[in-house]
Amino acid sequence: MNLSNSYSELPGNFYAHVQTAPAPKPHLLAWNEDLARHLDLDELTQDRAHLARIFSGSEPLPGGVTIAIAYAGHQFGNFVPQLGDGRAALIAEAISPVDGRAYDIQLKGSGLTPFSRNGDGKSPLGPVIREYLVSEAMYRLGVPTTRSLAAVASGGRVMRDRVHPGGVLTRVAASHLRVGTFEYFAARNDRDALQSLADYAMARHYPEAVAAERPLLAFFSAVVAAQARLVAHWMALGFIHGVMNTDNTAISGETLDYGPCAFMDEFHIDKVFSSIDHRGRYAYGRQAHMAQWNLARLAECLMLLDGTVDEYEALLSAFQGDFEARYAALMCRKLGFPEPIEEHQELVTAWLQRLQNEQLDYTQSFRQLASRLDANDPPLFDDFEARWLQQIDRQPGGREQAARIMATSNPRFIPRNHQVERAIQAAYEDDLSIFNELQQVLSAPFQEHPGLEHYALPPEKHERVLATFCGT
Known part of the structure; x- marks a missing residue:
């Protein structure tokens, strides 16, 4: 196994060495063999008891160095100068033999760290199952994301609103560098550390920026583009992150943190699921705006090193146009159009308005619309369907091409909130059948x-999940 931890080679104020807490009775619930092969961890796969001990924090991963990373963050608009890994430990960095890239391996729920504040450093089993399912679903849906390598039941108990069984998730990320990591050093006016962090981030994620005439400006431009691409993917899938704080905004452009997230059932532009988002700051339709706000906080940090307000504002202003172009392209493909020309984008707007007015299921409605390409019975979507088919028939490839595009742009299955909750509640009773079927x-x-077609269906009224919660 080619393991190291390059972040631990940075100055000591970037992190703290930690000792993970042994789990009382660790039991492996899930092991991602495909991801393990990608990380060259195959030799661990055969011994599930050993896996449970390592990925519960009970034993170290040979070759790794265990640390908790320091960072700050704007949480719902309020700046907190010190957050850090309060219930997480970065146990190793793996170099993939497949793509040659470095990947962080991090335990979540593995015990106290110097950044735990008043927390216990533990995780209930529910958030472990949620993140395992949702992060891997996002990966299969083509969204830049952190991934899940292992889910372990710790055998212990965690007190939140009530007593929950404990769990530990192993998260794999291109890195755990966040906007909040930069804010941590900017708040202390530690420009040497800030420069070291920027150099590390550029070398790891955007090496082309290192050779640019103005490396920090090139780096910022690359992060802006990565966030525009990410949020466009979220929006096209009807995904709501729920807690888009700067400490959850990854420099790599990956989806980071699957706490109070959700996929919409019935569509509404102002949909909110997070139980702590009382004012809709991170509502579905505000996600692009909030990503740009977070990027502005990164710009403020980088300006301490190089560049002017005008230069960073010019780069930041590119976000909206980039996001809109990417979102339009994704949405037009969901309607069967290969290119986002103006008349197709007008249809997207009309379609979303119809979904909202009639409170239709977001994911299922696209699949139902696709079924109309070869239907002879009366239309399901009235005048919209007629207008849509006219435009489909006018484009090269017609309905046959549209069917191919829609089949690969509109998932049949998403991790629906009510099914994820069913999997969690069943797992609390030692029943992994729903969890395993959802994985499938x-x-x-x-x-x-x-x-397994029932996993594609929207919830019945009594099954609806109206709020999602963070596991801290």
């Missing part, structure tokens, strides 16, 4: 899964 359908979300 979400591993191939565009395909049919005979016998």
Whole structure:
């Protein structure tokens, strides 16, 4: 195993060495063999008891160095100068033999760190199951994301609103560098540390920026583009992150943190799921705006080193146009159009308005619309359907091409809130059947899964999940 931890080679104020807490009775619930192979961790796969000990924090991962990373963050607009890994430990960095890239391996829920504040450093099992399912679903849906390598039941108990069984998730990320990491050193006016962090981030994620005439400006421009791409993917899937604080904004452009997140059932532009988002700061339709706000905080940090307000504002202003272009392209493909020309974008707007007015299920409605390409019975979507088919028939490839595009742009299965909650509650009773079936359908979300079709259905009224919660 080619393991190290390059972040631990940075100055000591970047992190703290930690000792993870042994789990009382660790039991492996899930092991991601495909990801393990990608990280060259195959030799661990055969011994599940050993896996449970390592990825619960009970034993070290050979070759790694265990640290908790320091960072700050704007949480719902309020700046907190010190946050850090309060219940997480970065245990190693793996160099993939497949792509040659470095990947962080981090435990979540592995015990106290110097950044735990008043927390216990533990995680209930529910958030472990949620993040495992949702992060891997996002990966299969083509969204830049952190991934899940292992889910372990710790055998212990965690007190939140009530007593919950404990768990530990192993998260894999391109890195755990955040906007909040830069804010941590900017708040202390530690320009040497800030420059070291920027150099590390550029070398790891955007090496082309190192050779640019103005490296920090090139770096910022690359991060802006990565965030525009990410949020466009979220929006096209009907995904709501729920807690887009700067400490959850990854420099790599990956989706980071699956706490109070959710996929919409019925569509509404102002939909909120997070139980702590009382004013809708991170509502579905505000996600692009908030990503740009977070990027402005990064610009403020980098300006301490190089560049003017005008230079960073010019780069930041590119976010909206980039996001809109990417979102338009994704949405037009969801309607079967290969290119986002103006008349197709007008149809997207009309379609979303119809979904909202009639409170239709976001994911299922696109699949139903696709079924109209070869239907002979009366239309399901009235005048909109007629207008849409006219434009489909006018484009090269017609309905056949549109069917191919829609089949690969509109998932049949998403991690629906009520099914994730069912999996969590069943796991609390030592029943992993729903968890395992959800893993199966979400591993191939565009395909049919005979016998498991019910996982594609929206919730009944009594099954609706109206709020999601953070596991801290």
